[in-house]
Amino acid sequence: MATRTLIKHALASAAPRDAILIQGWVRTRRDAKGFSFLELNDGSCLASLQVVADADIPGHDQIHRLTTGAAAAVEGRLVASRGAGQKWEVHATRITVVGEADPSYPLQKKGHTMEFLRTIAHLRPRSNLFGAVFRVRSRLAFAVHQFFQERDFVHVHTPIITGSDCEGAGELFRVTTLKGRPDENPGTDFFGKPTYLTVSGQLEGEAFACALSNIYTFGPTFRAENSNTARHAAEFWMIEPEMAFCDLAGDMDLGETFLKAMARYTLDHCAEDLALFARFVDRSVRDRLAFVIERPFQRVPYTEAVEILKRSGRPFAFPVGYGLNLQSEHERFLTEDHFKCPVTVFNYPREIKPFYMRANNDGKTAAAMDLLVPGIGEVIGGAQREERLDVLLANMRQHHLREQDYSWYADLRRYGTVPHAGFGVGFERLLMFLTGIPNIRDVIPFARTPGSADF
RNA sequence: UCCAGAGUAGCUCAAUGGUAGAGCAGCCGGCUGUUAACCGGCGGGUUGCAGGUUCGAGCCCUGCCUCUGGAGCCA
Known part of the structure; x- marks a missing residue:
């Protein structure tokens, strides 16, 4: 045979x-x-x-x-x-x-709605559309590794179980072996202290960047937020590069180069599947990818973005002003209507950003950046990290964080501190942007969302 | 969590408060180098759940559940 x-x-x-x-x-x-x-x-x-x-x-x-x-x-x-x-x-x-297949086999030869296919997540990879989605997901995971490995980034497996509960990145899932109420006696728990599923590998990533220079993580991430949108999942995969001897400008450069490379890879290596998305999901997906590759991204300081929004004359539902977070409608206006291309907004007010982001010399802003893309919003969020020990400790006090909880993190500033920067990319949001699939539940094999952990 | 919309056959959808239907899928038969094939026949329902109004509720009212879209939070 x-x-x-x-x-x-x-x-x-x-x-x-x-x-x-x-x-x-x-x-x-x-x-x-x-x-x-x-x-x-x-x-x-x-x-x-x-x-x-x-x-x-x-x-x-x-x-x-x-x-x-x-x-x-x-x-x-x-x-x-x-x-x-x-x-x-x-x-x-x-x-x-x-x-044999029982006559009850639910996949018909004709088209099904995405909602129905979600209810048969174990069978939907046999459909044309989801077969294509998950082939592309696999290829792009490879492309991510290739992108960083070619640039001498070291892949680091940061922990999935973490003891730090106040990284400021949303609600955490508790990990415990105790029955009943784990908070009543956390010292008797498996790790001898409260533990959680990670919301980010960044802090650990910084430790390895301050040794191996350029590193990246690519792993599962968990948020217990009760978010019910097409862009949020309780379990998702995140890519987090971190570079030593790098400032915010270098960080933005890498983010933009990365996004362009992923668009290039999709066009070059996923053409057949991409054609299916263009036919049934998003007519303009290939034009968008070509556009991302060809055109330089716009960069605009937060202060200027606020001015653009004020001058736009648009009747936004949420107020625009310095010190206020940019809302979805504002981000969409900037990337979809004003610039009509991916936009990197940088130098946000310190007050609305986490403790680890580097304070700029103006005393008001932090060296943070968000890369916004049409249709999705934020796909990349990053920052230059605060490398000055005294400023970091002051930031922690302002954010009411206990120094002893972050002593190892502060150590990185005690021993050979260097300017360093990095960002996080939601892998599923990247896939949504590259395929045109509008719901995050349809680019992850078995989605975990509030009230739903089937399969 | 908030706002809006939707739950009827396996799927997609109809049905003035008056006996719940169609197309597709499935099964049986026929026909054809076919390709979302075609033609004929057959079976298929606690109308999301629990109450209420009414002579009578898929339809009106209340509560709950689930899903979808948008918002917040964020990646």
Whole structure:
């Protein structure tokens, strides 16, 4: 018996082949009097492979069992197709039913809504759209590593369980082995103190940047916020580069280069799947990616962004003014209407930013930056870190943080401190931007959101 | 968590307060180098849950649940 050929390789074949083995799942079957058509898909690519099975070959007497969703193996010859719509097809010499599909198989040949497919998250990767989404997700995860590895960044696995509960990045999930109320006696808990799922690997990432120079993390991140939007999940993956001997300008450079590289990679390596998104999800997705690659991003200080918003004459629902956070509607106006391209807003007021961000010399602003993109909003948030021990400790006091909880973090400023900077990218938000998929639940295999942890 | 909208067959949707329907899917049969195939037939429902109003509720009222869109928080 021949070894298995993936359908993507069969379809890319340069010449006919006498013996080929295809294994996959039946998308549809059409029976004629003396033969049957089978469409097999194995997920290796978007396209299915057409199989022609004459009625007299071994296994054809069982072909009625190959309904939509069933698993099958086909041995045969790869030949040029007589029909329109595909270059190659397989003329079967043997058909094997590997696993039948019950008639209740929920995926039909016609289109389904995203909402319905979410309820069958274990089966939706067998649909064209979700097969494409998760192939692209895999390729982009690889592209992330390639981007940083090529630039001599070291991948660091920062901890998922953390003892620090006040990083200021939202609500945390408690991790405990205690029954009942863990807060009543945290000293008896597994780690001897309260522990949580991480909301960011940044602080640990800084420690490694202050040793290995350029590092990045890429791992799961958890937020117990009761956020119910198309852009939030309780469990998501975050990429966090951190660079020693780097200031905010270098940080913004990397963020923009990174986003352009991801757009370039998607266009170059995911063309077939991207075409599907363009047809069914977001007509303009390829134009947007090309635009991101070609055009320089805009950079605007927060103060100037506020002035632009004030001058716009737009009747915003939320007030605009120095010291106020930019709301979604403001960010959207800047990137979608005013600049019409990705925008990096930088130098935010210190009061609205966390303790670890570096205070600028004006005494009012922090060296923070947010990269905003049309349709999504913030995909990258970063900052130059406060490397001066005295300023850091003063910031911590202002934020009512206990110094002993961050002594190791302060140590980084005691021993050979250096200017350093980094940012965080939500991997799923990046995927949403690159694919045009509008809901974060549809770019993560099994989404965890408030009230929902199925599968 | 707040605001708005929606829950009817496996899916997508109809149905003035008066016997709950269609298309698709499924099953059976026919036909065809077919490709979201086509033609005929068959089965399929506690109308999200719990109350209430009414002679009578899928429809009106109350509460709850779930989902969707938007907002807040953020990545």
